Amino acid sequence: LRREKKDINELIQGVLKGNKTALSQAITLIESRSKRHTDDIKTVISSCLPHANKSLRIGITGVPGVGKSTFIEQLGLRLTHEGHKVAVLAVDPSSSVSRGSILGDKTRMEKLVQEPNAFIRPTASSESLGGVARKTRESILLCEAAGFDILLVETVGVGQSETTVHSMTDFFLLLKLAGAGDELQGIKRGIIEMADAIIINKSDGENIKPAKRAKVEFTNALHMYPAKQNGWSPKVKLASALNNVGIEKVWTMISKYATIVKSNGFFENKRAYQNQFWLTQTIEDSLKREFYQNETIKAEFPEVLKKIQSQQMSPFEAADYLLKKAKL
């Protein structure tokens, strides 16, 4: 995998020309994070950065079975047919266990994968969420530099992965199914607050009635949160991705959102905020990792915790003690 300078420049040129093979290779290079490639990775990212940031980034979440793949495929087809270039990425920190529960099986989007203007990238290989986040965010930049103007970033919603996707996208979609009654029970904390729209999928046949009821319930739920500063009130829509019903309305809604936040400055604001968030988040994660992986701390931490729980030490005194130890 060792590359010559010439090869890297060719790779970058390929990405910038929108060559999908080059884009794939560049993402693989970034994902490797091998120390041998540090300089190459830096060169690729810094060459792509000035050409990035021009897309609309849409985050999509929902539990397994909600129909995310079908929904993304239909939305993707709708967009490529209109002339957009669409890239689909995924954040799935669970993929080591599930062996790629999302996007792993490319046949799930068999029409979209054949579109010349679509690029589908299976989930980044497993590791910490922080690592996956970085890879995904850098992949977004590369896709944008390759001319993809709509990014669909999918997550299956394990652990903090929705928060991660929310913090790297412009619009956040929550896919739901209508169930038997109380739709709001069991929804993960904070998800409703993050959503710019909730789509009740599989609203077809016998599901239409419960879907309409769910729409009312979710609309009330959204109403309970303080209005967002960006001038957008989150919407609830019905869709049946399998029958290609409602997709058009979803896209009209997202376009409207983009128009509003681009004109009132919140689009730029949010991206600037996200940049700063990823800067500080990366720094702070690294500081914590270094501290807790320090051999002395690893050895002492359980002992100190025991002393706290048996009231021999206050948590603050214990913190002071460990902080001093880490510096020795």
Added chain:
Amino acid sequence: LRREKKDINELIQGVLKGNKTALSQAITLIESRSKRHTDDIKTVISSCLPHANKSLRIGITGVPGVGKSTFIEQLGLRLTHEGHKVAVLAVDPSSSVSRGSILGDKTRMEKLVQEPNAFIRPTASSESLGGVARKTRESILLCEAAGFDILLVETVGVGQSETTVHSMTDFFLLLKLAGAGDELQGIKRGIIEMADAIIINKSDGENIKPAKRAKVEFTNALHMYPAKQNGWSPKVKLASALNNVGIEKVWTMISKYATIVKSNGFFENKRAYQNQFWLTQTIEDSLKREFYQNETIKAEFPEVLKKIQSQQMSPFEAADYLLKKAKL
């Protein structure tokens, strides 16, 4: 203020005997956080720790004007008359600006302050929320060591102060007023989720009708969150602290809560979790503070941020760069 060893031992003995003057002096000593007193502070805390932790800690929040002082006074009087020893503390990181908006004016609890079994401590002097949190949490330990078995920890709800109080108490009360219609608009994110109970205060006279409506609305809102693991479903109660109406029911409810969580183990679990939280929180705050206060970082951070926003650098590359700089 320099003390001899003998004085410190006398102070500790005073605290352990429940002497309120000694308790006040010990809290003042802890609040000083002066380096000169480091050893004394350690001695006081480590001597009190084995006698601490035996109280019920109740967090109380609500916006100014909701009647917190009256409510706390009535609840406090109810409890002292029953033989409890009640300490009232406050977390108010805003006090530098507001010159002590809570508890600063002791006359606001003029009956409670006269009770021999009540101890009211005005808010810790202003500084960072982390600092106030530490002082408050250590004051809790001292009060407990002095035999106070009910702790009422008040916060005015500025910034993250509710989260802080929530993470050092066993039961968290949100005080609300019934308003004109949509009660849920304008409530700070996350507060409803933290509440073990919502008390609609000033439920008297013409307020009774809107208060009852508010009760329904809040009950529905609480129902929207996933059930808590501890077996407790948050309650909504009406009260009129001024007329001493509803206070009895609030106390019955809190007692019931305590019985449940003490029998199912969640009382101990939560305290152990809170101890660990304060340990890691203190460590991580300190790591961040040290990093961001590093002179090189202070000088470089704004430049790096500019480069990120003008797409010359990715946030991750920038983080790597600053982390390396901090180590030089």
